[in-house]
Amino acid sequence: MEPGRANGGWRSATPRDSHSLDQLCSEGFGLSEGQSFFDDFPIWDIRRPIDGRLIEVMDGPKGSQILSQLGSVRRTSLTEPDPLTLVGAVVTRSSVQGRGLARSGLDHLLRKTEAQGARSWLLWTGDDRLYRSMGFKAFGSQWRTTITKISGNPPSGQQRVRRGWSPDFTAFLAKRTRGLQMSEAESGMLRNLKNVDWWSLRSPGEQLIAVAGIGKGIDLGGILHDWHGSEAALRTLFVEIARELPETTLLYGSPLFAEYPWLKQLKPEFEDPLCYWRGEPPSRPDELWFWGCDSC
Numbered sequence: 001m002e003p004g005r006a007n008g009g010w011r012s013a014t015p016r017d018s019h020s021l022d023q024l025c026s027e028g029f030g031l032s033e034g035q036s037f038f039d040d041f042p043i044w045d046i047r048r049p050i051d052g053r054l055i056e057v058m059d060g061p062k063g064s065q066i067l068s069q070l071g072s073v074r075r076t077s078l079t080e081p082d083p084l085t086l087v088g089a090v091v092t093r094s095s096v097q098g099r100g101l102a103r104s105g106l107d108h109l110l111r112k113t114e115a116q117g118a119r120s121w122l123l124w125t126g127d128d129r130l131y132r133s134m135g136f137k138a139f140g141s142q143w144r145t146t147i148t149k150i151s152g153n154p155p156s157g158q159q160r161v162r163r164g165w166s167p168d169f170t171a172f173l174a175k176r177t178r179g180l181q182m183s184e185a186e187s188g189m190l191r192n193l194k195n196v197d198w199w200s201l202r203s204p205g206e207q208l209i210a211v212a213g214i215g216k217g218i219d220l221g222g223i224l225h226d227w228h229g230s231e232a233a234l235r236t237l238f239v240e241i242a243r244e245l246p247e248t249t250l251l252y253g254s255p256l257f258a259e260y261p262w263l264k265q266l267k268p269e270f271e272d273p274l275c276y277w278r279g280e281p282p283s284r285p286d287e288l289w290f291w292g293c294d295s296c
Helices: 015-028 101-115 129-133 169-173 184-192 231-244 261-265
Strands: 010-012 053-059 066-075 084-092 120-123 137-139 142-146 160-163 197-202 208-214 223-229 249-252 270-272 275-279
Touching (some): 015 053, 015 066, 015 084, 053 101, 066 101, 084 101, 169 184, 169 223, 197 231, 223 231
Parallel strands (some): 084 120, 223 249
Antiparallel strands (some): 053 066, 066 084, 120 275, 137 275, 142 249, 142 270, 160 197, 197 208, 208 223
């Protein structure tokens, strides 16, 4: 059947497709040789069991190669009563782009997930033309500010700044009141994100008091997207990060003001939609936030 025709060859991926999917996604997202898409987005690795996830693919003639793929995963927001369906890893092989495969696949995925009970879908993209034509609309705002514009005290004599992942990050980040709930499997994947530059601040006795992750995702290089701690601890940690990495930018938005009121003092330098949304609107739109959520 001609690739890209309605329901023309879409099927659910299996673990044996893993290598082909990694090659396809790594090529589609412009990664260098030796880099893996799954290093940044292990949630789309079909070998990892994730509840509520679908990965749909279209094969070439006689199964010669996978031409296109996309996925979805159901997640629960800490501020929304009903699950949300995240759409991601939408990629088509360069040799067959322009034939409508992405549109066909997205239509297939929306229908399939709706039949399973989905009512709200969201995604992130730098090119929204296809998604707007299929009912997605820009929702909310997320802002960026250069981290050097955040003031704070240097670490006290008893505080220590550490660099690198630590197992106690997972429980610490889970204390946040905005974002998505993390299943045990997804929490375990945090430590396997190979390209995230993790920083932390510890008090005497090595108690964790602030965490920050930079570059959590292919499109978030140099962006401090995942963080938690008290105002004083975060300001101290950010000042230390700025000393080493002055070009780093902090990503934040108004839904975080309730938990981090000091963010109101910052002046945004860049604004993007929080996400692209389709379906039933959120019940508490002013509280909806995501922490690099399709990266884990």
